[in-house]
Amino acid sequence: MTTKAIRLSQRRYSLRQKDAQIAWLLVAPSLLVIAGVTLWPIITTLVLSFFIAPTGINQARTFVAFGNYLEMLQNPAFWDTIKRTLYFTIVSVGLELILGLAIAQLVHSRPWGWKFLRFSLIIPWAVPTIVNGAMWRWIYSADFGALNGILLQLGLIKHYVPWLTLSSAAMNLVILADLWHTVPFVALILQAALAALPEELNEAAAVDGANAFQRFWHIRLPLLRPAILVALIVRTVEAFRVFDIVYIITSGGPASKTITISYLTYLYSFAYGKQGTGAALSFLISIFTIIMAIVYIRFLYRPEETQS
Amino acid sequence: MRTFSKITMLMVALVLMASLISCGAPKAATGPVTIHVLTMDQAGLKPAEIDQIARDFEAQNPDIKVVMEYLGYDFVHDKITTGMAAKPPAYDAAMIDVIWPDEFIKAGYLLDVTDRVTPEMKSGIFPASWNGVTRNGKVYGMPWLMDVKYFMYNKDMLEKAGFTDPPKTWEEVTDQAKVIKEKGVVEFPITWSWNQKEGVTCDFAVLLFGNGGAFVDADGKPVFNNDKGVEILTWMKQTVDDGLTNPSAVSSDEMAVEADFLAGKSAFAVNWLFQYSDSNDPSKSQIVGQAAFAPMPVFKAGADAGIKGSSVDGSSSFAIMATTPYPDQTWKFLTYLSSNEVQTKYSAEMLPIWKADFEGDNLEKLKAATPTNPVTVPAFLAQFPYANERPTVPYYNEASAALQLAIQEALTDVKSPQQALDDAAAKWIELAGK
Numbered sequence: 001m002t003t004k005a006i007r008l009s010q011r012r013y014s015l016r017q018k019d020a021q022i023a024w025l026l027v028a029p030s031l032l033v034i035a036g037v038t039l040w041p042i043i044t045t046l047v048l049s050f051f052i053a054p055t056g057i058n059q060a061r062t063f064v065a066f067g068n069y070l071e072m073l074q075n076p077a078f079w080d081t082i083k084r085t086l087y088f089t090i091v092s093v094g095l096e097l098i099l100g101l102a103i104a105q106l107v108h109s110r111p112w113g114w115k116f117l118r119f120s121l122i123i124p125w126a127v128p129t130i131v132n133g134a135m136w137r138w139i140y141s142a143d144f145g146a147l148n149g150i151l152l153q154l155g156l157i158k159h160y161v162p163w164l165t166l167s168s169a170a171m172n173l174v175i176l177a178d179l180w181h182t183v184p185f186v187a188l189i190l191q192a193a194l195a196a197l198p199e200e201l202n203e204a205a206a207v208d209g210a211n212a213f214q215r216f217w218h219i220r221l222p223l224l225r226p227a228i229l230v231a232l233i234v235r236t237v238e239a240f241r242v243f244d245i246v247y248i249i250t251s252g253g254p255a256s257k258t259i260t261i262s263y264l265t266y267l268y269s270f271a272y273g274k275q276g277t278g279a280a281l282s283f284l285i286s287i288f289t290i291i292m293a294i295v296y297i298r299f300l301y302r303p304e305e306t307q308s
Numbered sequence: 309m310r311t312f313s314k315i316t317m318l319m320v321a322l323v324l325m326a327s328l329i330s331c332g333a334p335k336a337a338t339g340p341v342t343i344h345v346l347t348m349d350q351a352g353l354k355p356a357e358i359d360q361i362a363r364d365f366e367a368q369n370p371d372i373k374v375v376m377e378y379l380g381y382d383f384v385h386d387k388i389t390t391g392m393a394a395k396p397p398a399y400d401a402a403m404i405d406v407i408w409p410d411e412f413i414k415a416g417y418l419l420d421v422t423d424r425v426t427p428e429m430k431s432g433i434f435p436a437s438w439n440g441v442t443r444n445g446k447v448y449g450m451p452w453l454m455d456v457k458y459f460m461y462n463k464d465m466l467e468k469a470g471f472t473d474p475p476k477t478w479e480e481v482t483d484q485a486k487v488i489k490e491k492g493v494v495e496f497p498i499t500w501s502w503n504q505k506e507g508v509t510c511d512f513a514v515l516l517f518g519n520g521g522a523f524v525d526a527d528g529k530p531v532f533n534n535d536k537g538v539e540i541l542t543w544m545k546q547t548v549d550d551g552l553t554n555p556s557a558v559s560s561d562e563m564a565v566e567a568d569f570l571a572g573k574s575a576f577a578v579n580w581l582f583q584y585s586d587s588n589d590p591s592k593s594q595i596v597g598q599a600a601f602a603p604m605p606v607f608k609a610g611a612d613a614g615i616k617g618s619s620v621d622g623s624s625s626f627a628i629m630a631t632t633p634y635p636d637q638t639w640k641f642l643t644y645l646s647s648n649e650v651q652t653k654y655s656a657e658m659l660p661i662w663k664a665d666f667e668g669d670n671l672e673k674l675k676a677a678t679p680t681n682p683v684t685v686p687a688f689l690a691q692f693p694y695a696n697e698r699p700t701v702p703y704y705n706e707a708s709a710a711l712q713l714a715i716q717e718a719l720t721d722v723k724s725p726q727q728a729l730d731d732a733a734a735k736w737i738e739l740a741g742k
Contacts, residue, residue, distance in 0.1 A: 022314050029322070055389055056415025057630060142556030143564075143573055159495070165558035167720045251382070253504035254558050255716035270386040272706040273415065 049279035056273070068280035078264070082288070084171065085260045089239040092175050092182075096235055097228070099179070100186030105216075107187070108194040118191065121184040129181065133248030136177035140164050140249070167257045170250055174258055178245050182238075186231045193227030194220070229300045236296070237289045261285055342373040343638050346387060347403040349378035350562065351580040351622065352453040352658045358645075361654075365644050372637045381405070382505050382561065385705065392417050392629060400632040401642055404449055406440045406623045406697070407506070407704050414702040418448040419628040424639050432648070436695075437661045441625045449627035450642040451661050455580050456619040456695045457514055458687060459604040460587070462595055465575040468493045474602035478518065478543065481576060481605055485552040488575050496554035498547060499574040501562045504716050509698065509708045510620045511578060512715060515540040517696045518606035518618035524699055530736040532711070533729035540607070541718050541725035548719060558719050570595060578604070580622055581688070585656050585680050601687035604694070617694030656680050659688050703739040710735035 049068055051061040072078045107118050124132075139146045142162035151157045164170055197220065205215050221228075243262035246252060252259040252267075259267075262285065269278025345362075349355050355378045362374040377399070379387055384403060391398030392415075404412065412418050425447050430438070437451035461474050469488040475481040485497035501507035512532075516522070521536030531537070547553040554574060556564070562579055566586060569577035570593040577583065586592050587599040604619045626642045628635050644650065651660035656678035660666075665674050666689065675682045701707065714732035718725040 022318075026317055054415065055393075056417065057392070058416060142554070142559065143568060143571070162554075162556040162559065165555055165720070167722065250559070251504060253716060255720045255722050256504065256713050257720075266386075267709070270389050271709065272703075273389065273411065 045279045045282060048276055049283055051276045052274075053276040053279075054273050055270075055275055061276070064276070068277050069284065072277065072280060072284060081259055081261050081264050084257070085240055085242075085262075088171060088175060088178075088242060088260060089236055091172075092178055092239045092242075093232065093235045095175070095179055096183050096186045097232065099183045100190055100231065101224075103183065103187035104190035104194055107191045118188075121187055123184075124181050125184040125188075127181065129244045130248055132177065132181045133245045136173075136180075136245075137164075137249045140173055164250055165254050167254050170254055170258050174246060174249055177249060178239070178242065181245075182235065186235060189231045190224065190227055193224055197223050225300060225302065229296060232300070233293055233296050236292055240289055240292065241285060261288075340371050340373050341634050341637050342375060343400040343632075343634055343641060344375045344377065344398065345401045345626070345638075345641070346377045346379065346384065346391065346399045347626075348381040348384050348624075350381040351455050351582050352624070353654055354657065357654055357657065361645060361650055362641075364650075365641055368644075369637075369640065372641065374641055380563070388412070388417065388629075389415075392631070395631065396633050397629045397631050399629055400634055400638040401626050401628050403452070404441070404625050404627045406621055406625075407700070407708070409441060409443060409448055409627075410700050410702045411704060412627070413443055413448055417627075417630055419630045419632070419635055420446050420448060421450070421628060421639065422447045429643075432663060433661050434663055436621075436692075437623060437625070440621075440623050441627070449625035450639075450646050451623070451625045452642075452646050453624045453658050454661055454688075454692065455622040455624070455658070456688075456691050457510060457578050457580060457604070457622065458584070458619070458691055459602050460569065460577050460579065460583060460599050461602055462569070462572070462575045462598050463600045464595075464598045465493050465497075469575075474600070475605055476603070477611060478515070478605045478607050482547060482550070482552055485547075485576065486550070489552060494573060494575055496551065496573070497575040498552050499554045499560065499565050499568045499577050500544075500557040501560050501565045501579070502544070502557045502715065502719060503559050503561050503564075504712045505561060506708060506712070507561050508712050508715050510622065512540070512544075512711070513620040513696055513698055514578060514604060514618055515544070515607075517620075518604065518610045518615060520607075520610040520613040520615055524736075528699075528701075528740065530733040533726070533733040536609075537729055538725045539609075541715060541729060543607075544715070545719055545725065558716065569599070581658065581684065584684060584687075588680060601683060601691075603690055617691065619691050619695050621695035621697050623695075652677060656684075659685065701740070703742070707736050707739055710739075 050065055051063055052068070053059065053061045103121070107114050107121075111117075127135075138144070140163045142148070142160055142164070145160075145163070147163065148157070148160040152160065163173055201219050201223075202215055205219055210218070241262050242260050243266060246258050246260055246263050247266075250258040252263050261281065265278050265281040265285065268274045268281060347358065353361075355376070358376055358378075362376055366372065366374060385405070385408060388399070388402050391402070404418070409418065422445075433451055434454065437454055438447070441447055441449035441451060459474075465488060466472075466474065466484065469484065469491050471484055471487075475484050481498065488494060488497045500511050502511060513523070516532060516537060519536045519540050521532065521534065521540070523530065523532050525531045544553070548555055548557070554560075554568060556568075560568070562583075565577050565579050566583045568574045569579070569583060570587055572594050584599055584601070588596050590596050603617055606615050606618050610618070626645065628638045628642065632638055646661065648660065648662045648665070651658070651662065652665060652674065655665075655674060660674070664670055666685075671685070675685050698704065699707070710732045714723075714728035717723040718728040722728075723731070
């Protein structure tokens, strides 16, 4: 390179450096806010999880290192709660994926009124979770609920059933209430992905004699893999951390059969006043969700597909 | 141009950052003081009534503004805990249920108000009310509501089934319920608040003490899992299996019990006082004029052992939160809220805590004060002396949760009543040891 060219590239480099410095300076205030609002509480919660910390003002804290974690991991009630939460997550996310994909396909096939269908999908998603929970609690009400009313009129039950007192049914009913709220989210993500797919592959396969199912299974589904991965990760993490719908519909009952791991964390932190245990539980939740995300990415993430 | 716009952006960023910092700066205490008070929207006065009291107080004290917040009873405890994590606290005063003082005093939430209590207050208010807020000789709150669980029944339903008198023992209750059910008067004659919240512990307490049982013995060791406790838990389950207790009781709180009773879906309903006045409100109730009080039944075994009555104390007080910047203004409001003039004005919803109102001419005045008082005042005087306390320990919340789970497990056939209560007792011992 000539001297002039070297000096020119050096000048361009230092200009870029100056640009970068100014950029950092401008971003610094929001970085500080983010650090204060998210990073700081995460660090203090981590520190809290290593202590026995009763709620209260100026309460003495006892350092126990990993004592809180071990106490929880050795507690059978903790593992029961994890099992229940995994049941909720797997059933809920699985059904959301199937239903979401079906609805996305429906909207994508542009039937009459598809624009209205896509618009109406937003309504359940827009309803706040608390409102959704309160609504379903009334639907499931033993004496005044719409579910009982409809089933009685259809002749499927002979008298009103106290749904939320049945330990076998309670969790499934909470899942149903959650599905109504979150299937639209999955459907909209997948529908947007479907709309971006190239149609030529589909048409070529049809010409070659593939039927609808083969086209779906061998062409559409693999191409949807990145979008499904996004929906799966987001929904799995959210479903694993479910709290408000359980709080409103069943308050963890009957006989603790709907207590999920977030609800348990809430109980320890606020109802029982054991902040150290609650902090440890919240980090255990994080560890579980990170493991799940890693598993997903291992099995589903193909970098070359996202670059198309 | 590029440098100029960079400097502008920098200035904008710095100004935004400065405005964020000033967000947290405390405001100077000039002008009227605003106090925040948290209470329940369940027993006691209705929110509209408390709002009116707050407005009346503000009219008399123009330098104090009162902002009330109302929550369902089951949510108040946790709201207090989270509110106290803030500096200054989210609330200057809060309703304290009779089972919370030990926990909250240990956590340092409640202000010692022993020196603020005047001799008139001390001698004028029922000693039972002061007991609820006093620990180790120090007073931590202003009494506000005296409440017990009452046994209410539907007169018309009993008449239809051929009964002239309400039942006196729980065995008679189930006998009458069987007849009421057979005659088709109502499908599930009894309703309870047995959901996995404090309500089921209250119902359990009523039945336990009515059988001659207790939560703990003189040494504080749990005894609710002895034969007396197991008997009543078995009885509870039996009433559900026999179709006498509404199966929805397992997921019902006190509001759901009231909803059932007021819709004419049950003949017997155990609940706090608020259910009676609501039952005579045509906008809420389909059984106006049909509800009546009877002394809370006891079990035959308890009656034989000398138990004359049994209920559970559900009183509450208002406490000043220890870290409030306005203790004097808050105390002023709390004493106004619990004052004799305010309490007698609203005595239809809750009976006064002042002894003098129940003596001599005042008693007659109190009975005549509202349409429901001629019934509620004698019912209160008859039932309150038998109000039993739940254990006053700092870990009560977690202990009660273990008992709630045990009762639910027995009612949903997950464990036998003995096994469930034994496991809960083991948890109580574990909590006491920590």
